[in-house]
Amino acid sequence: MNNSKIVSELEKVVGEKYVSAQPEIQFLYHYDFITAEPEGKCDIAIIPNSAEEVQEIVKIANKYKTPVVPWVSGINFGSIATPRKGGIVVDLRRLNRVIEVNEDDMYAVIEGGVTWADLKGYLEKNHPDLRAGITWSPPGTGVVPACLCYGMFDLGMLGGTGAEFINGMEVVLGSGDLIKVGSCSLSNYWYGRQPLPDLAGLFIGWEGTTGIVTKMAVKLWPKLPYRTTYLAIGAKMKFGVPVMLKLSKAGLGICDIYFVNLGWLQSVQELNEKDVIKDPVKNKMPDFFGLLTTQAYTEKQHKAQCEAIEAICTESKLRMRPTEETQAPIQLWGCWNFARGGGGQWIGSYCSTRDIVKYYEQSREICIKYGRPPQFYSRLMFGGHYCVARTNINFNKNDPNEIKIARKLLKEIHDVVQELDGVVMYKPPKWAVQTYHDKTLPATSDLIRKIKQLLDPNNIMNPGQGIGGD
Amino acid sequence: MEKEKKIEYIKEKGISKLVLEHENHKLERNKQLEHYEDVMYQCGKCGTCRTIFKEAGWERVCPSGEFGGFEAFYLGGKNLLTWGITSGQIKWTEYLAKIFYQCSVCLACTQQCQIPEIHHYAGEWLMAMREEAVRLGFGPMSEQKRYTEHIMKENNPYLEKHENRLDWLPSNIKQSPDAKLLYFVGCTTSYREQNVAIATAEILNSLQIEFKILKDEYCCGSPVYMTGQTQKAKKIAEKNIEIFKDSGIEKIITSCAGCYRTLKDTYPKKFGLDHGIEVIHLPEFLLDKLNSGTLKFNNQINMKITYHDPCHIGRHMGIYETPREILKKIPGIELVEMIRNRHNAWCCGSGGGVRSAFKDLSAFAANERIEEAKKTSAKAIVSCCPFCLNQFKTHIKNNEIKAFDISELVRKVI
Ligand SMILES: Cc1cc2nc3c(=O)[nH]c(=O)nc-3n(C[C@H](O)[C@H](O)[C@H](O)COP(=O)(O)OP(=O)(O)OC[C@H]3O[C@@H](n4cnc5c(N)ncnc54)[C@H](O)[C@@H]3O)c2cc1C
Numbered sequence: 001m002n003n004s005k006i007v008s009e010l011e012k013v014v015g016e017k018y019v020s021a022q023p024e025i026q027f028l029y030h031y032d033f034i035t036a037e038p039e040g041k042c043d044i045a046i047i048p049n050s051a052e053e054v055q056e057i058v059k060i061a062n063k064y065k066t067p068v069v070p071w072v073s074g075i076n077f078g079s080i081a082t083p084r085k086g087g088i089v090v091d092l093r094r095l096n097r098v099i100e101v102n103e104d105d106m107y108a109v110i111e112g113g114v115t116w117a118d119l120k121g122y123l124e125k126n127h128p129d130l131r132a133g134i135t136w137s138p139p140g141t142g143v144v145p146a147c148l149c150y151g152m153f154d155l156g157m158l159g160g161t162g163a164e165f166i167n168g169m170e171v172v173l174g175s176g177d178l179i180k181v182g183s184c185s186l187s188n189y190w191y192g193r194q195p196l197p198d199l200a201g202l203f204i205g206w207e208g209t210t211g212i213v214t215k216m217a218v219k220l221w222p223k224l225p226y227r228t229t230y231l232a233i234g235a236k237m238k239f240g241v242p243v244m245l246k247l248s249k250a251g252l253g254i255c256d257i258y259f260v261n262l263g264w265l266q267s268v269q270e271l272n273e274k275d276v277i278k279d280p281v282k283n284k285m286p287d288f289f290g291l292l293t294t295q296a297y298t299e300k301q302h303k304a305q306c307e308a309i310e311a312i313c314t315e316s317k318l319r320m321r322p323t324e325e326t327q328a329p330i331q332l333w334g335c336w337n338f339a340r341g342g343g344g345q346w347i348g349s350y351c352s353t354r355d356i357v358k359y360y361e362q363s364r365e366i367c368i369k370y371g372r373p374p375q376f377y378s379r380l381m382f383g384g385h386y387c388v389a390r391t392n393i394n395f396n397k398n399d400p401n402e403i404k405i406a407r408k409l410l411k412e413i414h415d416v417v418q419e420l421d422g423v424v425m426y427k428p429p430k431w432a433v434q435t436y437h438d439k440t441l442p443a444t445s446d447l448i449r450k451i452k453q454l455l456d457p458n459n460i461m462n463p464g465q466g467i468g469g470d
Numbered sequence: 471m472e473k474e475k476k477i478e479y480i481k482e483k484g485i486s487k488l489v490l491e492h493e494n495h496k497l498e499r500n501k502q503l504e505h506y507e508d509v510m511y512q513c514g515k516c517g518t519c520r521t522i523f524k525e526a527g528w529e530r531v532c533p534s535g536e537f538g539g540f541e542a543f544y545l546g547g548k549n550l551l552t553w554g555i556t557s558g559q560i561k562w563t564e565y566l567a568k569i570f571y572q573c574s575v576c577l578a579c580t581q582q583c584q585i586p587e588i589h590h591y592a593g594e595w596l597m598a599m600r601e602e603a604v605r606l607g608f609g610p611m612s613e614q615k616r617y618t619e620h621i622m623k624e625n626n627p628y629l630e631k632h633e634n635r636l637d638w639l640p641s642n643i644k645q646s647p648d649a650k651l652l653y654f655v656g657c658t659t660s661y662r663e664q665n666v667a668i669a670t671a672e673i674l675n676s677l678q679i680e681f682k683i684l685k686d687e688y689c690c691g692s693p694v695y696m697t698g699q700t701q702k703a704k705k706i707a708e709k710n711i712e713i714f715k716d717s718g719i720e721k722i723i724t725s726c727a728g729c730y731r732t733l734k735d736t737y738p739k740k741f742g743l744d745h746g747i748e749v750i751h752l753p754e755f756l757l758d759k760l761n762s763g764t765l766k767f768n769n770q771i772n773m774k775i776t777y778h779d780p781c782h783i784g785r786h787m788g789i790y791e792t793p794r795e796i797l798k799k800i801p802g803i804e805l806v807e808m809i810r811n812r813h814n815a816w817c818c819g820s821g822g823g824v825r826s827a828f829k830d831l832s833a834f835a836a837n838e839r840i841e842e843a844k845k846t847s848a849k850a851i852v853s854c855c856p857f858c859l860n861q862f863k864t865h866i867k868n869n870e871i872k873a874f875d876i877s878e879l880v881r882k883v884i
Pocket residue numbers: 034069070071072073074075076077080081092112113135136137138140141142143144145146148149150151152153162207208209211212213214334335336462465514516
């Protein structure tokens with residue numbers, strides 16, 4: 001690849017200051033700096049300032065058949081923004097504008113590189129009565145990738161996965177063409193994806209391998225005046241989960257509901273992995289912590305909801321009490337750092353709510369076998385229609401041996417939980433993607449490949465990642 | 471504010487402290503790079519250090535990153551490049567050194583990071599990397615080399631003559647040759663912001679404080695130390711301490727935030743030169759006198775002002791409220807805050823050698839702060855550091871807003 005020629009063409013698009021082939025700049029894109037996934041290689045980094053510039057970059061990349069990797073902060077826990085085949089990393093951080101907020105239809109139109117800090121800050125200042133669904137990821141991470149990669153927000157019980165928060169998009173395709181998806185393709189409104197064919201699916205779950213989203217409308221929600229968060233504590237996951245499932249289906253104004261084991265709780269309390277008891281269950285410590293938030297428009301309504309929640313818990317003999325709202329979102333310190341070595345990764349999956357306890361118990365056993373405190377977390381989604389289940393591990397990323405062990409441990413958890421019907425990993429690293437192909441019908445895999453080819457004829461979009469490519 | 475509950479300011483420690491229940495990793499400060507090599511890679515390049523954490527509309531805080539664009543210019547990038555060096559993944563180059571020098575060491579970033587070790591200690595390895603750059607011949611930057619040479623010859627970084635250092639001193643200022651209290655004026659005040667020196671000396675006179683100013687006052691060494699030239703800065707410190715001792719000094723007042731930090735903190739803690747001289751910053755001295763009733767404000771200034779926290783007394787030394795308390799006591803003054811204040815204050819862009827070596831970055835930072843001050847509808851930005859003051863005065867256009875040192879306002883009302 002003739003870097004200097006490409007660099008000089010790219011410089012004409014964005015200006016000299018925003019293109020770099022310096023090794024020191026590349027270093028910060030070659031690895032995600034959190035996971036145990038292998039390093040990649042960035043040849044050129046570029047920071048465009050508009051959709052038009054993104055189009056020009058993609059056209060140049062096509063001309064030289066060099067990879068293009070869309071990137072916001074590159075810390076998605078699956079290493080899916082790490083350039084696997086070199087090329088140009090398109091760092092979207094200057095596309096950080098909130099373009100419009102429609103209070104009537106409750107959505108925000110944002111650019112492709114808007115971070116949670118950008119969005120939250122904008123709403124706090126300008127639309128304090130509205131809120132976005134928020135991840136626990138750090139404030140510097142991207143809203144658009146979180147939506148595209150089926151992210152999981154604190155309003156997941158109301159809205160589903162991040163993908164379901166998407167109302168519409170403007171996208172630069174792998175060919176360099178610009179398209180719009182949803183009501184915005186026919187009007188000035190970005191209220192939804194209906195009623196045309198829903199092309200959003202061409203970009204959701206593809207890990208940046210079909211196009212670069214330059215604008216997206218995301219749903220916002222009203223802030224209701226009455227809110228209570230409850231904390232439930234139980235001896236074991238298997239006692240607590242059924243109660244939470246019951247609550248999720250009781251229609252009690254619940255906007256978020258999730259539960260964790262003791263290991264996860266300890267990790268977010270800034271404890272050091274080395275100091276905690278590895279197997280709380282064996283040591284007769286409580287191992288189920290459930291949190292749910294209910295909200296209402298009137299005091300009377302709220303009181304009735306709270307009473308019903310408390311009654312269900314009493315009836316089920318689960319201790320639950322109101323607590324300080326812990327869901328005030330965005331980043332619980334640095335949960336990748338439980339082992340104080342800056343390394344963390346998870347096997348995170350969507351799955352049927354039937355299998356939560358099995359998922360936990362199987363991954364728990366493996367963690368304990370490796371001498372690691374199991375860290376488990378599950379969130380019920382979209383009114384309790386499905387859930388997320390996730391097991392985290394931490395390690396010292398400065399120690400090659402620990403990385404090796406972490407990879408083995410992750411693979412083992414992955415292989416075991418995949419055996420549970422319905423478990424599908426989200427943001428999977430490339431080694432885990434093969435499972436999709438193994439499980440889907442050949443014709444489905446074939447269609448996925450054809451779509452990828454159509455949208456990215458030269459296979460330059462984030463090659464080596466996602467389900468569609470090689 | 472949610473975060474306030476978790477924060478306390480460590481007196482004279484330089485930075486705020488995240489109060490964590492389990493702080494099991496205590497490091498020493500002012501050490502060389504090796505001392506921190508097992509911590510900086512806890513950084514996840516998460517970008518939290520780019521914006522104010524959970525407060526003030528999540529505003530941006532890092533001048534170097536906002537100007538430089540790429541991640542390398544933010545703290546996360548610098549941490550991981552430092553790890554790259556200590557783990558042998560990357561090599562020292564001129565460009566790498568430039569990345570580390572293109573930073574005002576304002577420490578706004580460390581305040582936001584939620585990893586305790588980085589929150590507390592990142593400032594230490596930002597400085598250690600500069601030291602390393604100097605050791606390997608990649609630092610300091612050429613402009614910084616030039617001013618350092620001048621300091622070694624003429625005791626100031628402004629390419630001025632040493633013999634002109636006291637040109638600002640009016641004949642009406644009364645000094646006491648036998649005083650044990652020294653007013654340490656500093657280079658910026660002596661050569662560029664002489665009003666501050668005059669106001670300070672006049673305030674001391676009006677309080678009938680016995681003090682003196684050294685004929686042989688030298689640069690405190692801050693611009694040399696901040697650019698990684700620790701050994702040279704230490705030599706300057708040794709010379710200064712010798713002069714202080716020979717002159718019988720027991721206490722120093724300084725009106726400069728940089729001199730204050732250097733004399734009070736860097737000399738003993740970094741250079742190991744425990745001079746035993748009490749060092750106080752002018753606002754501390756004034757507040758003490760106000761509280762004891764010795765200092766009285768008899769006049770009035772009818773003006774809306776905003777206060778800019780200098781990094782060297784704010785985040786570096788933990789002083790945020792003292793100047794505000796004085797300003798609030800001045801009759802007629804209405805103090806309004808900028809969005810980014812106290813530990814979240816946006817740096818004026820002059821420190822850490824940036825103003826001499828990276829003029830564009832420096833101007834960018836100053837203009838951003840001036841615009842922020844203008845948004846408060848204040849008529850003036852007030853600070854208590856001559857370097858910040860000079861930076862604002864240089865960059866304010868068309869007299870849209872004024873800039874004062876706290877001493878100038880106090881002088882007007884006594
Ligand atoms: C501590 C921690 C906690 C987390 N918690 C959560 C959580 O609670 N919920 C959750 O959902 N996620 C979570 N995440 C994962 C992730 O960081 C977030 O989802 C985040 O918002 C994704 O942003 P990013 O900037 O890291 O994406 P990146 O890594 O930059 O991108 C992710 C993928 O999207 C592609 N991409 C990026 N931008 C575009 C674009 N504009 N168009 C097309 N493709 C694009 C990339 O190529 C890549 O394949 C967490 C991460 C961390 C480190």
